[in-house]
Amino acid sequence: MSIKLTILGFNSAIPKKKSAPTAQLLEIANRYFLIDCGEGTQVQLRRAKAKFSKINHIFISHLHGDHVFGLIGLISTLQLLGKETPLKIFGPKGIQDFIMNQLRHTQSNCSFEIDFIELEGKSSVKIFEDEKVEVYTIPLNHRIYTNGYLFKEKPKKRKLNIEAVQQYPEILTCDYDNLKNGRDFVLESGEIIPNEKLTLDPDPSRSYAFCSDTRYKPDIVPIIQGVDLLYHESTFLSDLQDMADYTGHSTAKEAATIAKDANVGRLILGHFSNRYNDLNVMLDEARPIFENTHLPVLFEAIKID
Amino acid sequence: MSIKLTILGFNSAIPKKKSAPTAQLLEIANRYFLIDCGEGTQVQLRRAKAKFSKINHIFISHLHGDHVFGLIGLISTLQLLGKETPLKIFGPKGIQDFIMNQLRHTQSNCSFEIDFIELEGKSSVKIFEDEKVEVYTIPLNHRIYTNGYLFKEKPKKRKLNIEAVQQYPEILTCDYDNLKNGRDFVLESGEIIPNEKLTLDPDPSRSYAFCSDTRYKPDIVPIIQGVDLLYHESTFLSDLQDMADYTGHSTAKEAATIAKDANVGRLILGHFSNRYNDLNVMLDEARPIFENTHLPVLFEAIKID
Numbered sequence: 324m325s326i327k328l329t330i331l332g333f334n335s336a337i338p339k340k341k342s343a344p345t346a347q348l349l350e351i352a353n354r355y356f357l358i359d360c361g362e363g364t365q366v367q368l369r370r371a372k373a374k375f376s377k378i379n380h381i382f383i384s385h386l387h388g389d390h391v392f393g394l395i396g397l398i399s400t401l402q403l404l405g406k407e408t409p410l411k412i413f414g415p416k417g418i419q420d421f422i423m424n425q426l427r428h429t430q431s432n433c434s435f436e437i438d439f440i441e442l443e444g445k446s447s448v449k450i451f452e453d454e455k456v457e458v459y460t461i462p463l464n465h466r467i468y469t470n471g472y473l474f475k476e477k478p479k480k481r482k483l484n485i486e487a488v489q490q491y492p493e494i495l496t497c498d499y500d501n502l503k504n505g506r507d508f509v510l511e512s513g514e515i516i517p518n519e520k521l522t523l524d525p526d527p528s529r530s531y532a533f534c535s536d537t538r539y540k541p542d543i544v545p546i547i548q549g550v551d552l553l554y555h556e557s558t559f560l561s562d563l564q565d566m567a568d569y570t571g572h573s574t575a576k577e578a579a580t581i582a583k584d585a586n587v588g589r590l591i592l593g594h595f596s597n598r599y600n601d602l603n604v605m606l607d608e609a610r611p612i613f614e615n616t617h618l619p620v621l622f623e624a625i626k627i628d
Numbered sequence: 629m630s631i632k633l634t635i636l637g638f639n640s641a642i643p644k645k646k647s648a649p650t651a652q653l654l655e656i657a658n659r660y661f662l663i664d665c666g667e668g669t670q671v672q673l674r675r676a677k678a679k680f681s682k683i684n685h686i687f688i689s690h691l692h693g694d695h696v697f698g699l700i701g702l703i704s705t706l707q708l709l710g711k712e713t714p715l716k717i718f719g720p721k722g723i724q725d726f727i728m729n730q731l732r733h734t735q736s737n738c739s740f741e742i743d744f745i746e747l748e749g750k751s752s753v754k755i756f757e758d759e760k761v762e763v764y765t766i767p768l769n770h771r772i773y774t775n776g777y778l779f780k781e782k783p784k785k786r787k788l789n790i791e792a793v794q795q796y797p798e799i800l801t802c803d804y805d806n807l808k809n810g811r812d813f814v815l816e817s818g819e820i821i822p823n824e825k826l827t828l829d830p831d832p833s834r835s836y837a838f839c840s841d842t843r844y845k846p847d848i849v850p851i852i853q854g855v856d857l858l859y860h861e862s863t864f865l866s867d868l869q870d871m872a873d874y875t876g877h878s879t880a881k882e883a884a885t886i887a888k889d890a891n892v893g894r895l896i897l898g899h900f901s902n903r904y905n906d907l908n909v910m911l912d913e914a915r916p917i918f919e920n921t922h923l924p925v926l927f928e929a930i931k932i933d
Contacts, residue, residue: 362701
């Protein structure tokens with residue numbers, strides 16, 4: 324499995340009894356990335372049976388409480404659980420002081436290193452890269468400095484066409500890596516076997532874009548072009564467009580327009596205003612523009628293979 | 629009703645799925661006092677159907693996360709709900725910076741005034757008083773500066789003995805307040821009717837003491853002497869006395885000893901270590917010392933009339 328997204332909360336602003344503020348757990352190429360961390364996220368992680376020990380990277384979109392008030396509690400719990408590996412926290416400039424001041428007042432001696440990567444740029448930049456995954460910022464437009472995040476698998480290796488390879492006894496298993504990396508094979512006779520004859524196209528590299536909170540911002544379209552999965556906030560319906568503009572949020576119509584223009588695979592809406600009891604109104608507004616639109620479901624794993 | 633205590637959470641340290649860290653709502657003489665505010669307290673308040681608008685006084689025992697990480701979220705919600713009346717927060721020195729730094733980073737403009745009463749004394753002092761209620765600190769002994777709190781109704785007015793009063797046509801309704809305040813009545817003839825003949829003893833003034841977190845601290849006994857209700861932490865059983873001493877907590881035996889020596893009405897234990905699945909072991913240890921010991925029950929109102 325390439326990507327598994329578990330939504331831990333998608334409430335806006337005021338926490339409720341049976342839902343939770345924004346937090347998501349993204350598993351991509353076997354890495355665990357936590358995205359946003361509203362109050363109570365650590366309990367939601369428990370409900371999702373997440374392995375706390377695997378959380379080494381946290382991405383915070385912005386410093387509004389419904390996206391970050393659970394972070395200090397999670398850090399505190401990781402400490403009580405004896406975490407030793409470093410924790411990287413990506414978030415807006417100020418997040419280090421925000422957290423460290425709380426740790427200081429609570430007289431916490433962290434058992435692990437916290438590495439804060441503070442963001443303040445206004446254009447999309449790569450903020451994380453390892454062997455298999457890259458993460459980019461998606462600058463958003465909210466009342467406070469905010470980034471979405473784009474998570475991408477790197478291009479994968481080509482797959483061996485075993486039947487084809489076996490026709491050449493000269494090709495040994497120690498050659499396979501070169502083939503997967505796209506190299507041609509040269510026989511002792513000097514004959515060149517083109518790579519395409521020995522390998523198959525790699526599995527597609529999957530991608531996920533998280534965009535919350537934000538006003539309609541069409542200039543993110545090139546950044547998220549063609550992602551397999553997009554989470555885009557839709558706090559309001561279009562009849563409250565003025566309210567959306569004023570509070571720095573999007574409507575369902577706007578979220579769907581972004582999804583359509585970016586030609587994404589699937590759109591998940593979220594961060595709905597508490598005024599909407601029946602969330603199907605969101606789908607009614609979005610689907611005529613982008614059909615593959617869905618509501619978030621707490622703890623339901625969205626998988627992209 | 630004089631006192632109604634609703635326990636919103638009594639977990640120690642790590643939040644769990646079906647319980648919550650320390651928080652209590654005390655209704656005393658129709659005032660709403662929130663005691664401690666671990667992560668998720670605002671959701672617990674909703675579950676308890678508490679009226680957020682009535683919360684004007686919050687008492688924080690100490691700045692460990694399981695007692696205070698929910699405070700910023702509650703303040704944030706009170707603000708979103710349009711609270712206008714001032715909020716008084718009593719807590720250890722540092723609590724103002726702890727909260728204000730978070731409000732600054734989240735760019736929150738509070739719609740109401742927050743008045744921080746920072747404590748740093750080592751002896752019991754009166755920190756709140758109005759017409760009907762007084763609150764005193766109970767200095768505790770934990771790993772970090774900590775106070776328990778003693779909530780007391782002030783002595784109530786005497787009650788009219790209507791039958792007795794009606795024997796004296798000279799006593800008018802406008803005289804009743806003087807009688808309730810303990811004054812004798814002087815007839816026109818000059819004869820003095822002693823107050824005791826015209827009134828009955830007042831209803832008893834009720835009191836509640838909250839003591840968490842703390843090592844066994846027998847010098848709190850005179851402060852809480854005779855309270856109707858005592859909540860005293862008992863994180864461990866006696867077989868882990870060393871652990872209790874080391875981590876700054878009490879055993880069930882110690883909590884019961886405090887209750888017995890202070891001759892309290894009823895003892896509620898709490899703040900149990902996660903290692904205890906069956907909490908009846910706490911009662912087994914405490915009841916031989918102080919029989920009227922009980923386990924806390926989430927959302928169950930403990931009433932003292």
